[in-house]
Amino acid sequence: xxxxxxxxxxxxxxxxxxxxxxxxxxxxxxxxxxxxxxxxxxxxxxxxxxxxxxxxxxxxxxxxxxxxxxxxxxxxxxxxxxxxxxxxxxxxxxxxxxxxxxxxxxxxxxx
Numbered sequence: 643x644x645x646x647x648x649x650x651x652x653x654x655x656x657x658x659x660x661x662x663x664x665x666x667x668x669x670x671x672x673x674x675x676x677x678x679x680x681x682x683x684x685x686x687x688x689x690x691x692x693x694x695x696x697x698x699x700x701x702x703x704x705x706x707x708x709x710x711x712x713x714x715x716x717x718x719x720x721x722x723x724x725x726x727x728x729x730x731x732x733x734x735x736x737x738x739x740x741x742x743x744x745x746x747x748x749x750x751x752x753x
Contacts, residue, residue, distance in 0.1 A: 646747035647732050651683050659744060661728040665697040683742050699727040706735045706742065 646660045649668070654677070657670040668687065674680050675689055682689050684702035694700060707730045708716055716722055722729050735744040 645728050645732065647728075647735075647744040648747055649683060650743045650745065651681065652741045653743075654680075656680075656683055656742075658747070659700075659703055659731070665695065666699055666703075666728075667693050667695050668700060668703070669693040699731070703727075703731055703735075703744070706738050706740075706744070707731055708734055 644660065644662045646658055648655060649657045649659055651674075654674060655671055656674045657668060660667045660669075670689060670691065672691065675691060680689060686702055687694055687700070698704075704727060707713070707727060713724055713730075716730065716734065717724050720733065722733060724730070731744055732746040735742075736746075737743060
């Protein structure tokens with residue numbers, strides 16, 4: 643399964659988070675990195691062209707996902723398994739509190 647989300651920082655396209663058979667991958671967009679005033683999305687993900695690989699959801703992105711009573715509502719109403727972190731990230735982090743948002747990439751988006 644390969645799922646992707648476009649990551650925005652203060653409404654600027656910053657990169658892509660992807661889940662594949664090997665785990666998770668976050669890569670900054672090259673054009674974003676060229677901006678004079680670009681900032682990292684997290685202190686744990688400095689501005690580098692290299693991809694960040696992880697077997698599990700990177701902690702920064704995992705922290706964007708609802709928890710507690712809100713996660714319980716999500717599980718009951720939207721039938722999303724709380725262990726499916728990528729589905730939760732893509733479904734509920736389009737309009738997060740803070741500077742970062744994640745928009746699902748549809749298969750027909752050409753990405």
